[in-house]
Every structure is written in C-alpha cells, then in structure tokens.
Amino acid sequence: MNTIVSITAVSESKDKAEKAIKAAFDEINKIQKLTDFYSGKSEISLINKNAGVSPVKVSGTVIEILEKALDVSEKTKGSFDITIGAISSLYDFSKNIKPSNKEILKRLKYVNYKNIIIDRKNQTVFLKKKGMLIDTGGITKGYASDKAAEVLKINGIKSGIIAVGGEIHAFGTNPDNKLWKIGIKDPDPNSEENDIIAAIELSDSSISTSGDYQRFFILDGKKYHHILDPKTGMPADLCRSVTVIGKENSMTDALATGIFVLGPEEGIKILKENGLNGVIIDKKNNLIITPELDKKIEFTSNCSKYNKS
Amino acid sequence: MTQLQNKYQIALLSAFAIGIHSIENLLPSPIPWLRFGFANIITLIALYIYGFRAAFTVTLIRTFISSLINGTFPGPAYLMSLGGGIAATISMWLIIYLIPHLFSAVGISVIGAFFHNTIQIFIAYLLLIQCLEPVILVSPLIILAGTIAGTINGIVAEFVIANLKNQLKPT
Amino acid sequence: MNLHQIVRNTTKADRILILFLIIFCFSLIIFFNRIFSNKPSIHIYSEGKEVYILSLNENNQVNIKGRLGITTIEIKDKKVRFISSPCKNKLCIKQGWKDSGSIICLPNNVIVSIGEYRKGGIEIDAITK
Numbered sequence: 001m002n003t004i005v006s007i008t009a010v011s012e013s014k015d016k017a018e019k020a021i022k023a024a025f026d027e028i029n030k031i032q033k034l035t036d037f038y039s040g041k042s043e044i045s046l047i048n049k050n051a052g053v054s055p056v057k058v059s060g061t062v063i064e065i066l067e068k069a070l071d072v073s074e075k076t077k078g079s080f081d082i083t084i085g086a087i088s089s090l091y092d093f094s095k096n097i098k099p100s101n102k103e104i105l106k107r108l109k110y111v112n113y114k115n116i117i118i119d120r121k122n123q124t125v126f127l128k129k130k131g132m133l134i135d136t137g138g139i140t141k142g143y144a145s146d147k148a149a150e151v152l153k154i155n156g157i158k159s160g161i162i163a164v165g166g167e168i169h170a171f172g173t174n175p176d177n178k179l180w181k182i183g184i185k186d187p188d189p190n191s192e193e194n195d196i197i198a199a200i201e202l203s204d205s206s207i208s209t210s211g212d213y214q215r216f217f218i219l220d221g222k223k224y225h226h227i228l229d230p231k232t233g234m235p236a237d238l239c240r241s242v243t244v245i246g247k248e249n250s251m252t253d254a255l256a257t258g259i260f261v262l263g264p265e266e267g268i269k270i271l272k273e274n275g276l277n278g279v280i281i282d283k284k285n286n287l288i289i290t291p292e293l294d295k296k297i298e299f300t301s302n303c304s305k306y307n308k309s
Numbered sequence: 310m311t312q313l314q315n316k317y318q319i320a321l322l323s324a325f326a327i328g329i330h331s332i333e334n335l336l337p338s339p340i341p342w343l344r345f346g347f348a349n350i351i352t353l354i355a356l357y358i359y360g361f362r363a364a365f366t367v368t369l370i371r372t373f374i375s376s377l378i379n380g381t382f383p384g385p386a387y388l389m390s391l392g393g394g395i396a397a398t399i400s401m402w403l404i405i406y407l408i409p410h411l412f413s414a415v416g417i418s419v420i421g422a423f424f425h426n427t428i429q430i431f432i433a434y435l436l437l438i439q440c441l442e443p444v445i446l447v448s449p450l451i452i453l454a455g456t457i458a459g460t461i462n463g464i465v466a467e468f469v470i471a472n473l474k475n476q477l478k479p480t
Numbered sequence: 481m482n483l484h485q486i487v488r489n490t491t492k493a494d495r496i497l498i499l500f501l502i503i504f505c506f507s508l509i510i511f512f513n514r515i516f517s518n519k520p521s522i523h524i525y526s527e528g529k530e531v532y533i534l535s536l537n538e539n540n541q542v543n544i545k546g547r548l549g550i551t552t553i554e555i556k557d558k559k560v561r562f563i564s565s566p567c568k569n570k571l572c573i574k575q576g577w578k579d580s581g582s583i584i585c586l587p588n589n590v591i592v593s594i595g596e597y598r599k600g601g602i603e604i605d606a607i608t609k
Contacts, residue, residue: 185609308586416494453505
C-alpha cells in the first residue's frame with residue numbers, strides 16, 4: 001500500500017505477537033495487490049479495462065470492498081463515489097497536474113456509483129459505461145486495517161492497533177491497560193507532522209480523517225487537494241478536516257471523505273443518523289463535534305486556532 | 310617545645326583524629342556526606358596550640374590512615390575527605406593568621422566547616438555526580454548542617470583548648 | 481570553663497557569621513525548592529497565548545479575558561476549577577475541581593492546564609490524518 005502501515009499487537013508472548021503481525025501484514029499486502037488502481041494486474045484494473053464490455057469475475061474481497069463503498073455512497077448521496085477514478089486519474093498530485101475544466105466536464109458522465117453492477121451470485125462486477133474507472137483508494141486503507149485486526153484476533157491477540165496511513169483500527173487496550181488514545185492531526189498547513197488538535201480515547205473502534213492537507217498542490221494561487229467532489233470533479237471546499245469514529249474502519253474511511261465533500265451541516269446529520277461520532281473543521285475554521293464526543297475528547301492548545309460554535 | 314615533643318604531639322593528635330573520624334564513619338547518616346566532622350575539632354586544637362604545620366600534618370595523616378581503615382583509599386571518598394580537610398585547615402589558619410582576634414574558636418570552626426563542605430561538594434560534583442541540579446539543591450542543606458555542626462565543634466574545641474592551655478602552662 | 485563562659489566568649493563576628501550562614505542557607509533552600517520543585521504550576525492560555533503561570537500551591541482567583549468575555553478561575557487546595565464563564569453550555573464549569581490534566585473552554589477559548597501544556601501535548605498511541 002502506498003502509505004505507512006503500522007501494526008501494534010499487545011501480547012504476553014513476543015513470538016505470538018510477531019507471528020500475528022506478520023500474518024496481518026500479509027493480509028494487507030494481499031488486499032493491496034487486489035485493489036491497486038495503478039497496477040495493470042489488480043482485479044480493480046481488470047474491472048476498469050472491461051468497463052462497458054463485460055462483467056469481470058473477482059474475489060470475495062473485492063466484492064466486499066465494493067459493496068461497502070456503495071453503501072457509503074448511498075449514505076452520502078453520492079458524495080463518496082469510487083467511480084471518481086475517471087476524473088481523479090486526470091490529476092497528478094506529485095507533478096502538480098490539474099486537468100482542464102473541459103476534460104473534467106467530458107468525464108463527469110462516467111462518475112456515478114449506480115453504474116457499478118455487482119452480481120453476488122456469480123461474483124462478478126460490471127461497469128456499465130466504457131470509460132468508467134473505479135478507484136477504491138478512499139476505502140481500501142480502512143478496509144485493510146479492519147481485516148488486519150481480524151487476522152490479529154484470529155492469531156490470539158487480544159489488544160492491538162493498526163494504522164494504515166491515518167486510518168486507524170484499535171481493539172482491546174493499550175500496553176498500559178488503558179483505552180487507546182488517538183490524536184487528530186491539526187489541519188493547519190503550518191503545523192508540524194505530529195501536531196494534533198485533540199485526542200480521543202477509544203477501544204474496539206475505528207477512526208479516520210480526511211483533510212485537504214494530505215495531498216495537494218498550489219497552482220495559480222489556488223489550492224488543489226485530492227478530495228474531489230463527484231458532482232463537479234473539482235476539489236471539495238466546504239471542509240478542511242473531517243474525522244469519523246465508528247466500528248468499521250472501511251466505513252469511517254469512506255465516510256470521512258464523503259462528509260468532507262458534503263460539508264459540515266449535512267455531515268453532522270449523517271453521523272447522527274448512523275450513530276457515529278466525528279470532528280469537523282470547516283473552511284471558516286469552525287470546529288464542530290458530535291454531542292456524544294464532548295466527554296471523550298481532549299483538546300490541545302492547537303485547537304485555539306479554531307472556533308467552536 | 311622540642312622537635313621530639315612536637316612529633317609526639319602530632320602522633321597523639323593524629324591518633325585522636327583517626328579514632329574520631331573512624332567512629333564517626335560508623336554512625337548512620339541521612340545524607341551520604343552529612344557528618345559532624347568531629348575530627349575538625351582536633352585540627353582546630355592543633356592549629357591553636359601547635360600551629361599550621363602541625364595541624365596540616367595531622368590532617369594529612371588523619372585522612373590517609375582513616376581511608377585505609379575504611380577501605381576508601383584512594384577512591385573519591387578519600388579525595389573528598391582529603392580536599393575537605395586541607396581546605397578547612399588552610400581556611401581556618403588563614404583567618405587566624407590574618408585577622409587574629411575577630412573570631413573565637415567557634416567562628417573559626419564554622420569557617421572551617423564551610424570550606425570543608427564547599428570543597429567536598431565541589432569534588433563530589435567533579436568525581437561523582439556531574440549533574441548540577443542535585444548538587445545545587447543539596448548544598449545549602451549540607452552547608453546549613455555544617456554550620457550547626459561547626460558551631461558545636463567550635464564549642465567543644467574551646468573547652469579542650471582552654472583546658473590544654475591550663476595544663477601546658479609551665480608550673 | 482563552662483558552656484556559659486564559652487558562649488559569652490564568642491565574638492560579635494562569630495555570631496554574625498553563624499546567623500548569616502543559617503539565614504543564607506535557609507533562603508537558598510526555599511529559593512531552590514521553588515525553582516526546582518516539580519510541583520506543577522497552572523498554565524492559563526487565552527486565545528492561544530499563555531497569559532498566566534500560577535502556583536497550584538497558592539489559593540488564588542483570577543479573571544481571564546477570552547474571546548467572549550471574562551472567565552473566572554479559582555485555585556484552592558491544589559485544585560483548580562472554573563467559577564464563571566461567558567460560554568453557553570458551561571461545560572468547563574461542570575467539570576468541577578481538577579488536580580491534573582486540563583480544563584478547556586472552547587467557546588471562550590480559555591485553557592487551564594495543570595503542568596505545562598505542551599503544544600499538542602497529549603500522550604497518544606496513533607494519529608489519524
């Protein structure tokens with residue numbers, strides 16, 4: 001996976017922990033291979049190559065990822081949409097390449113999650129229109145951490161934490177026998193790598209953050225970051241950072257992206273509807289949290305830059 | 310006083326000092342170097358009655374033999390004891406020599422204790438601790454204790470000196 | 481010669497010296513204990529700036545000007561609490577007395593922290609980003 005993966009397993013036996021961690025890494029690598037958007041050999045690439053042509057038989061893993069992605073797309077009214085691949089592939093955040101508006105408009109018609117047809121019985125996936133591209137990058141990291149956690153548990157690990165990039169899945173307690181304490185990155189571009197605005201204690205939960213500071217370039221004085229609005233094909237600009245806390249990391253990963261696009265009001269509504277918690281910093285630097293979080297969150301002095309309304 | 314008598318006195322005083330020093334080392338102490346420094350009484354007496362050379366010799370003999378007895382020779386504890394002893398002897402002698410009647414034996418003893426402790430702390434810092442914070446924290450405590458002990462030692466020394474001077478008076 | 485005589489024989493310089501050393505050492509002990517003591521102090525921040533450093537050992541009451549208005553903080557018996565705050569939900573006041581950690585009033589942007597509030601200074605296991 002094109003990101004830093006860290007796995008911590010708490011166990012009385014070093015051998016047991018190491019074995020479990022190795023198995024978890026293998027699982028993450030397996031998922032990475034299946035879903036890599038840029039590798040021609042991945043199942044996702046196969047699906048993309050056969051868009052508008054024919055259904056592709058895929059593994060249960062890929063079916064599961066796609067179903068979870070579609071679920072979040074439904075929940076966010078299409079603000080999270082893996083078919084954004086048709087447009088996101090036009091951007092290159094390492095080479096500061098932004099497609100022209102014309103190019104974006106031309107491809108916008110390929111962006112619609114409803115055109116992904118999953119046949120569970122035959123385990124096939126079909127993209128209705130030729131030119132469609134699915135990119136599961138917005139959900140595979142979360143999904144991978146969920147699966148890694150499962151593998152750790154199968155290997156007899158009672159407590160652990162998996163971070164695939166910033167997507168975190170924690171279970172049990174930390175080595176000090178306390179709840180896992182997770183920091184939320186300060187979205188301020190001038191902040192240091194490890195500056196956090198707040199910390200949240202959790203267990204048997206996942207936490208994900210989407211922010212406009214993760215991958216971006218500045219062109220003609222305008223900031224272009226990697227979270228694209230499927231409706232416009234342009235970077236979403238209602239939020240600066242969205243953190244979602246829930247059971248499944250695949251859900252929190254995708255939902256953080258979807259809510260980032262939807263904006264704070266809709267976002268908080270969706271969180272409440274789904275019984276989830278979250279922290280949103282919107283473009284006006286307002287810091288909004290779900291009410292349940294009030295007692296569990298510990299703010300740092302960094303959060304004084306933001307207004308809590 | 311003849312040369313022989315002088316040597317005899319130095320040997321006697323050294324023996325006293327070694328005895329006191331060694332016994333004191335057996336007493337428990339709340340802080341490692343917090344001791345009464347009773348041996349300083351002997352140094353003080355030697356200074357008042359026999360002069361600097363005798364006192365200095367007694368100090369050298371006392372610290373050397375005591376460290377052999379305590380098994381600290383030639384470790385840092387010996388160097389601390391030697392440095393402290395020399396510092397006390399020289400400082401007390403200088404005050405007596407330079408401003409003879411300003412202080413009584415009590416004041417001189419306090420001055421001796423002060424320099425004894427200061428030098429010991431300094432040597433301990435150089436050889437053992439090399440961390441300024443605990444030294445700074447503990448030194449006022451040691452110097453305070455030293456001042457009190459020095460006062461008591463001075464009073465004891467006054468007693469002994471007064472009695473010895475009576476005895477030494479030619480009859 | 482007795483003790484009484486010896487004490488009488490001490491010179492003025494003796495007494496001044498002893499007295500001076502005792503007072504000097506005592507003041508040093510007190511002074512160093514203040515400086516080096518690990519007893520936490522209370523750091524108060526308003527709108528991101530440190531505005532007060534107070535001792536947790538001294539009872540005190542201070543007013544801090546925040547974004548909305550004045551927050552009043554009380555320090556008593558090595559604990560600290562918010563007495564009044566212009567914020568709406570008064571969560572900071574509801575937290576009551578604290579002897580460790582911190583109390584944060586986001587609406588008025590006032591942070592009271594026992595011990596220094598390192599920048600983002602919470603010990604954490606991971607960062608979501």
